[in-house]
Amino acid sequence: MKLHCEVEVISRHLPALGLRNRGKGVRAVLSLCQQTPRSQPRPRAGGEPGGSHPACLLISTLKDKRGTRYELKENIEQFFTRFVDEGKATVRLKEPPVDIFLSKANSSSLRGFLSSMRLAYRGCDVDTPLSMLTPVKTSEFENFKTKMVITSKKDYPLSKNFPYSLEHLQTSYCGLVRVDMRMLCLKNLRKLDLSHNHIKKLPATIGDLIHLQELNLHDNHLESFSVALCQSTLQKSLRSLDLSKNKIKALPVQFCQLQELTELKLDDNELIQFPFKIGQLKNLRFLSAARNKLPYLPNEFKSLSLEYVDLFGNTFEKPKVLPVIMLQVPLTLLECSAQTILNNRIPYSSHIIPFHLCQDMDSAKTCVCGRFCLNSFIQGTTTMNLHSVAHTVVLVDNMGGTEAPIISYFCSVACYVNSTDMLK
Structure with missing residues (x-):
């Protein structure tokens, strides 16, 4: 039985000697081998190989294809398997006092290998066929x-x-x-x-x-x-x-x-639209969306901090002179509740409220004042120079322009009137 992974063998005596380990694993082939002395015949099928000749662990690398052998029977102090789903595990041996760190292994293969090691530690028969104590071929390392x-x-x-x-x-x-x-x-x-x-x-x-x-x-x-x-x-x-x-x-x-x-x-x-919360992509530096069907950009596009942007060849529309007014007076109970939850950053999920309400609040619009609105708002459009959000800007059209229409939302008439962009 074999396992391909990266291995680091660390002596637990190193800290006491004031030494530090390399901190880097090497590619290796781990084998569970049958310890059959050359002077004795190999056990017959149906016998008890695990009892007469206990299994051992052989760690072979490209530099040492013959490998290093470690006894397993009653010689394992502890298994550390918290990260086995990530292909990582550690086996602590009693003698020699070393920790064998395994990483970059196939998680299912690693589980099976550790299970067989536990059997070998207890002196039980290992269910899978054991390898022979022979040098590993170079071809074995191709899987790395x-x-x-x-x-x-x-x-x-x-x-x-x-x-x-x-x-x-x-x-x-x-x-x-x-x-x-x-x-x-x-x-x-x-x-x-x-x-x-x-x-x-x-x-x-x-x-x-x-x-x-x-x-x-x-x-x-x-x-x-x-x-x-x-x-x-x-x-x-x-x-x-x-x-x-x-x-x-x-x-x-x-x-x-x-x-x-x-x-x-x-x-x-x-593309006919960007996600309207695109401003939340705080780490975004390079954005390219040329030759799409974008009519305008969302208001949160202003929050981006880009090094490069390319929006050439989109079907940008001219800003509308008159706003779209969707204000509701008085506000509905749904609108009031949603605004309260969102404006106060109260956590919500489908485990607490109905799923469709979560979807409504996930798609809530952000007013220029920072408050939120669902169905009661004023929608207006203006233009923005893309150089205000990006260092390098590819021209928006063949006319040499770098401006694009942007859509904004306002939770009240006061916010709309106070917006200098809309009054230009």
Whole structure:
């Protein structure tokens, strides 16, 4: 039985000697081996190999293919498995007094391997076949590939799994119509490039790739980006997202929960609006949404702090002279309640109030005064110079302009009158 992972063996005597460990694992092959002396015949099938010749742990690396052997029977002090779902675990041995740190392992393989180690520690028979105490071949380390680039359909693996240790996977021009579920088992992925395929829908399980920082979906057939993905672990990991050259008409308001995004590409879609809370993307620095169908920008666009913006080729409309008045007098009970909750930052969820009310408040409009409104508001449009939010601006049109229409909301007549932008 073997496990491919990164290993760091640390002596617990180091701190007492004033020494520090390297703090970095090395690629290794871990084997549960049968200790069969050369002078004795191998045990027959049906015998008791675990009892007569206990299993041991063999750690082999590229520099030491013969490996280092550790006894297991009654020699394990403790297992640390809190992060086993992330492919990490630690085995503390009694003799020698070392901690064996395991990382970047396939989580299911790691669980099985640890289970077998527990059996070996108790002196029980291990259910799976044990390896022989022989040097590991160089080919065994091929599974440690961290990068794989596939750019043709004929090279796409059909009968063989992707190396579990991949951190960068590109499968372009492969004719994929859906995301291969085998990719979603690659828990170490940091960059996933699925550009130039025919993918129509993204599985929510992409959000289970907890280390994913870059996702490239350029030139596919996507029509949406799901709310489930916006509320997944991608909120904390995703830095770069390329959705250009698809068929997306709108992004959900929850998209703005991907607050670690620094680069967003939305060129050549069918966008008719930005998420109106786009100003919440505080880390966004590069935004490209050229050649879409945007008629205007949301008011919170003013809150962005960009280094680069490209909105060329959109169908921007001229600001309307007269505002749209949707004020309600008196306010409805729903409006009053929602404004109170939102303005006072009172937490809410579908476990507390009906789901449709949560959706209404998630899509609440923000007045220029900072207060919120649902259905009672004044809507006005004006223009803004994109240089006010970005250092580098690509011209909005062929006429050399850098201004774009922006839509604003006002919770009262007083806010509308006091807005200098609207009185210009």
